[in-house]
Amino acid sequence: MKKVTINSVASYAGVSKKTVSRVLNNEPNVSDATREKVLKVFKELDYTPNPIARGLAQNRSFIIGCLYDNPSKSYITRVQTGALAACHELNYNLLIHPCELRGEELISNIEHLIQTSRLDGIVLTPPFSDFPELVSFLKSKKIPYARVASAVLEDDSISVRSNDEQGAFEITEHLIKLGHKEIAFIKGHPDHSATEQRFKGYRRALASNGIEFDERLVEEGNFSYHSGVDSARTILDLNPRPTAVFASNDYMAAAVLKLATQMQLRVPDDISIVGFDNAPIARHIWPGLTTIAQPVEEMTQQAVKQLITHISDPQESPYQVTLEAKLITRESTAAIK
Amino acid sequence: MKKVTINSVASYAGVSKKTVSRVLNNEPNVSDATREKVLKVFKELDYTPNPIARGLAQNRSFIIGCLYDNPSKSYITRVQTGALAACHELNYNLLIHPCELRGEELISNIEHLIQTSRLDGIVLTPPFSDFPELVSFLKSKKIPYARVASAVLEDDSISVRSNDEQGAFEITEHLIKLGHKEIAFIKGHPDHSATEQRFKGYRRALASNGIEFDERLVEEGNFSYHSGVDSARTILDLNPRPTAVFASNDYMAAAVLKLATQMQLRVPDDISIVGFDNAPIARHIWPGLTTIAQPVEEMTQQAVKQLITHISDPQESPYQVTLEAKLITRESTAAIK
DNA sequence: TGACATTATGACACCGGTGTCAGATTAGGA
DNA sequence: TCCTAATCTGACACCGGTGTCATAATGTCA
Numbered sequence: 001m002k003k004v005t006i007n008s009v010a011s012y013a014g015v016s017k018k019t020v021s022r023v024l025n026n027e028p029n030v031s032d033a034t035r036e037k038v039l040k041v042f043k044e045l046d047y048t049p050n051p052i053a054r055g056l057a058q059n060r061s062f063i064i065g066c067l068y069d070n071p072s073k074s075y076i077t078r079v080q081t082g083a084l085a086a087c088h089e090l091n092y093n094l095l096i097h098p099c100e101l102r103g104e105e106l107i108s109n110i111e112h113l114i115q116t117s118r119l120d121g122i123v124l125t126p127p128f129s130d131f132p133e134l135v136s137f138l139k140s141k142k143i144p145y146a147r148v149a150s151a152v153l154e155d156d157s158i159s160v161r162s163n164d165e166q167g168a169f170e171i172t173e174h175l176i177k178l179g180h181k182e183i184a185f186i187k188g189h190p191d192h193s194a195t196e197q198r199f200k201g202y203r204r205a206l207a208s209n210g211i212e213f214d215e216r217l218v219e220e221g222n223f224s225y226h227s228g229v230d231s232a233r234t235i236l237d238l239n240p241r242p243t244a245v246f247a248s249n250d251y252m253a254a255a256v257l258k259l260a261t262q263m264q265l266r267v268p269d270d271i272s273i274v275g276f277d278n279a280p281i282a283r284h285i286w287p288g289l290t291t292i293a294q295p296v297e298e299m300t301q302q303a304v305k306q307l308i309t310h311i312s313d314p315q316e317s318p319y320q321v322t323l324e325a326k327l328i329t330r331e332s333t334a335a336i337k
Numbered sequence: 338m339k340k341v342t343i344n345s346v347a348s349y350a351g352v353s354k355k356t357v358s359r360v361l362n363n364e365p366n367v368s369d370a371t372r373e374k375v376l377k378v379f380k381e382l383d384y385t386p387n388p389i390a391r392g393l394a395q396n397r398s399f400i401i402g403c404l405y406d407n408p409s410k411s412y413i414t415r416v417q418t419g420a421l422a423a424c425h426e427l428n429y430n431l432l433i434h435p436c437e438l439r440g441e442e443l444i445s446n447i448e449h450l451i452q453t454s455r456l457d458g459i460v461l462t463p464p465f466s467d468f469p470e471l472v473s474f475l476k477s478k479k480i481p482y483a484r485v486a487s488a489v490l491e492d493d494s495i496s497v498r499s500n501d502e503q504g505a506f507e508i509t510e511h512l513i514k515l516g517h518k519e520i521a522f523i524k525g526h527p528d529h530s531a532t533e534q535r536f537k538g539y540r541r542a543l544a545s546n547g548i549e550f551d552e553r554l555v556e557e558g559n560f561s562y563h564s565g566v567d568s569a570r571t572i573l574d575l576n577p578r579p580t581a582v583f584a585s586n587d588y589m590a591a592a593v594l595k596l597a598t599q600m601q602l603r604v605p606d607d608i609s610i611v612g613f614d615n616a617p618i619a620r621h622i623w624p625g626l627t628t629i630a631q632p633v634e635e636m637t638q639q640a641v642k643q644l645i646t647h648i649s650d651p652q653e654s655p656y657q658v659t660l661e662a663k664l665i666t667r668e669s670t671a672a673i674k
Numbered sequence: 675t676g677a678c679a680t681t682a683t684g685a686c687a688c689c690g691g692t693g694t695c696a697g698a699t700t701a702g703g704a
Numbered sequence: 705t706c707c708t709a710a711t712c713t714g715a716c717a718c719c720g721g722t723g724t725c726a727t728a729a730t731g732t733c734a
Binding site: 076095096255 | 388390392393400411414418428433435452454455588594595599617618622623
């Protein structure tokens with residue numbers, strides 16, 4: 001099997017390689033006859049252009065990077081799924097790059113990544129999406145980027161998000177409608193902008209239903225299962241015990257559930273628990289968790305698609321989108337008796 | 338910021354670009370003085386060679402692909418972590434490629450991937466590691482590949498595995514030592530070679546402890562949580578009910594646990610449950626699952642490292658390694674009363 | 675010191691595409 | 705029918721590295 005290059009195609013079709021290149025890139029100024037002739041040779045020889053040679057000539061790599069630092073494997077996988085879908089569609093490759101937000105030398109780490117891998121652009125997923133140092137670094141270096149699930153909107157950059165505040169509002173209101181008034185809240189990791197958004201939604205729901213906010217019901221978590229255990233311990237020992245717990249994600253909610261079960265509390269009869277994200281664990285435990293589902297794949301896919309479009313044609317003006325989050329009710333919530 | 342290329346380095350250092358290239362690749366036949374002079378210029382100009390140009394010249398992409406089709410997000414993430422570690426170390430990039438083993442046109446899908454992305458090699462993770470059609474395709478196309486967690490050993494290819502059969506043996510024996518004799522078994526997905534291996538280990542443990550194998554205690558699963566629910570239903574309805582259940586992975590074990598809990602069975606007092614893989618869920622549920630931990634990251638890292646080494650220097654003879662699996666005991670198993 | 679082997683270096687083509695520009699061909703209008 | 709404008713096409717340089725080979729510099733030994 002010998003290699004099929006643009007030269008072999010050109011000589012086989014009896015045209016110059018530049019003409020072949022024109023056909024390849026759908027450029028104008030090729031007569032229909034020539035175009036078809038070349039296209040036929042493509043098929044006959046089973047020709048695939050070499051992206052590396054192309055990249056060298058155009059100073060592009062056809063690679064975009066995906067940055068994440070997230071304890072939730074399912075979230076990461078969903079992000080990857082969305083990003084890959086967009087990449088496949090637009091003939092790009094995806095380079096995944098897990099790294100720590102608070103790791104030393106984040107910026108130089110990223111700079112090195114961009115330098116060595118010659119990324120054409122970067123997708124930022126939480127918590128990077130709202131990390132100012134990084135965003136302004138990319139902006140100063142003129143590296144195209146897109147932000148997924150960011151809270152802060154900048155109008156000159158690509159950003160696709162879902163409404164965390166609204167989701168938190170809705171799930172809190174769901175509890176309130178079930179008669180709950182003492183609703184504990186476990187916060188997420190302070191580096192994630194979602195943390196503040198979800199907290200805001202919680203407070204807005206309380207306020208709009210005339211329930212006074214009680215600071216003693218709020219615990220600091222960090223989205224990890226482990227932090228959920230710690231927070232749960234404090235909350236479940238409160239006297240009087242709250243009748244419901246809203247954990248800022250499903251892992252922490254699962255931790256609350258585990259601890260409650262260990263303490264012989266029945267969920268949802270004795271206490272209702274809700275999470276956020278609709279992670280697989282939400283339906284893998286008993287009782288299943290009432291939670292908020294976000295369209296993570298969809299968000300990432302749109303963000304990456306936008307990003308690649310922008311790279312290929314910088315005229316394309318970047319835009320912002322907000323997608324819907326959805327309440328999923330399972331067995332972990334019930335009306336107060 | 339203007340681009341720093343091999344030409345700028347060469348003229349700045351007062352040598353030819355070929356000499357710069359020599360220094361870059363640690364080739365011999367460069368005098369120490371020249372070498373140092375060039376290295377100093379590297380630093381001064383902050384030069385990073387362009388992998389794309391390099392790739393074009395050497396007909397390499399410095400990219401290896403990672404194939405998977407696995408319902409376990411944590412397994413996928415662990416695989417990626419290991420693969421990335423090896424890639425970073427050896428200046429390679431990783432292209433992840435989730436795809437369905439039984440999807441239509443798997444082979445042509447992979448062929449297309451290799452064609453368009455010009456992969457230098459491929460890592461196969463379960464269930465691809467032992468999929469003969471794919472392996473022989475890669476072999477016929479002379480695409481370097483490495484297999485992770487494969488059961489079948491071929492001596493002319495790279496393969497890093499852990500001993501599933503032995504792990505299953507040990508965890509079964511753990512149950513037997515606790516006094517269990519009626520131990521139900523839920524099989525994994527038939528496409529995964531681990532499925533048969535784990536089953537073998539289970540049977541060997543029974544046999545070596547003089548317990549007769551009872552076919553009625555065996556259910557067909559497919560590694561998914563959902564299949565675990567189905568199998569659990571059958572098993573927990575058996576009369577007499579087995580005193581222990583060995584599910585071939587933790588998701589299915591979690592399903593058994595969920596169903597048992599719903600049926601008011603106490604775990605481990607009424608029934609012991611064990612899983613396999615040591616997935617996060619094993620410690621996120623209550624009671625935590627006794628299971629077998631495999632060094633997935635380590636396996637993948639070694640496989641990828643081997644693979645890249647082999648690509649860079651085909652003389653390097655491929656090798657096979659088997660790493661240790663480890664029993665993790667948690668709260669889901671107890672001595673029979 | 676001369677003859678020869680060894681080491682160091684650079685000129686140049688090449689990898690497989692794309693950009694520029696000039697020249698050839700065709701179309702359209704007078 | 706001729707002239708000009710619009711459309712096609714190809715020659716050639718270039719992207720940033722590496723491979724080959726010739727030549728220059730140095731080392732070795734008689």
